[in-house]
Amino acid sequence: MSTTPNRRMVAVVLLIPVVVTIALWAFAWPAARIAPRDLPLGIAGSAPAADRLQQQLEQDGGAFEIHRFDDGVAARTAIEDRVVYGAVVITPKGPQLLTASAASPMVAQLLREAVTARALAGSQVQVTDAVAAPAGDPRGSALGASILPLAIAGVAAGSAVTMLRLRGGRAAGALIGVAALVGIAAAALTDSWLGAITGDWWTEAGALGLTVLAIGATVAGLAALIGPSGVGLGALLMVLLGNPFSGITSAPELLPQPLGTIGQLLPPGAGGSLLRSVAFFDGSAAGGAALTLGLWAAAGLTAVLVGGRRRTPTAAAPASGAPEPALAG
Structure with missing residues (x-):
């Protein structure tokens, strides 16, 4: 057996596992490490309650990037403009969570869990999907x-x-x-x-x-x-x-x-x-x-x-440099 086929065999044996390893790393590792990292989230409402909620969310080690808004209308506009993924509106009746499942159903569910866990005892979080995913693909x-x-x-x-x-x-x-x-x-x-x-x-x-x-x-x-x-x-x-x-x-x-x-x-x-x-x-x-x-x-x-311009003259070079038929004879 010649040296070249041996080298090709070794290259195949080594190359395929490397490609598979890269593919597994690229697909599996990010999926296994899903977590919020500076996720844009809005807070709107009265200062004391809003400040308290912001402090709680900021204790999560950079999970959320907090944006403050004056009221729920401004927060909803920010969601529609894709400035934030959702917003918590502090109201006299309790916190209201605005989500956007069209932006990411996974983020909408994550925000629902995070805000519900931080709600005051006895208060119920009202959830409103401000920009809902279509009925034909509710989970995205x-x-x-x-x-x-x-x-x-x-x-x-x-x-x-x-x-x-x-x-x-x-x-x-x-x-x-x-x-x-x-x-x-x-x-x-x-x-x-x-x-x-x-x-x-x-x-x-x-x-x-x-x-x-x-x-x-x-x-x-x-x-x-x-x-x-x-x-x-x-x-x-x-x-x-x-x-x-x-x-x-x-x-x-x-x-x-x-x-x-x-x-x-x-x-x-x-x-x-x-x-x-x-x-x-x-x-x-x-x-x-x-x-x-x-x-x-x-x-x-x-x-x-x-x-294409670089290769065209190169391809034509052998023809222009070929000997004349008479000289070749």
Whole structure:
């Protein structure tokens, strides 16, 4: 047996366990460490009772980031603007908890448990879902499961462009076309059929398509710059890291830091946040996520165009430098 097959066998034996270990770490560890970390929470109402509740919540070692509001109306507005995930309104009849299950059903349940545990003996906490999750997906399961297929679609688009050796404008056009069609198809499934998202249809399709474009362009751009290994690097970044770090099934503030922050800087996490904003909050707080996706898409498409220009002269070089038939004879 030659040396090269032996080396390939050793590489396979060592590489697969490493990839599996990274995948288990990326998916299992954040899920096992779910807990609030600087989770934005509002408090509104009379000063003595509100101050007492704030002191209790701040004793949890940085679990909550407290925002103070004058009244319940201001607190509800902050929830609708995605400034906070929920708010406790101190009223003469007792504390009232405002949640937003559309932002995260897991956070809504966590806030209900935390506030109820700190309520005065004999007082009952009234819970109001200010921005409720849709009836078609009350637990957010469908929305949470939608990001991985989008990541796979983006990686598949980037891989196809690379394997088919599309270059320059053709590669960019293919990536944009795939992203647009996937966005339309995904919106038709999740909105029109499942009812898991309920915002403006075309805005949702645009958010879904932009997520696919950001991922696909990044994969194709890496492949155009460093070769086929860029596809593997892009898949590792988007699927094995970007998907579990996205916080779409929980919330970025529930993940161990800095994973939650890193996840929002990657297309899967930014795509999930953008989709929530346009689907349930009329686009509130969508600017940062849209900018993140736009930068990834622009960088990837630029790399595709630059890589295509760099490779075209190289591929043509042997033909221009080939000997004349007469001289070859």
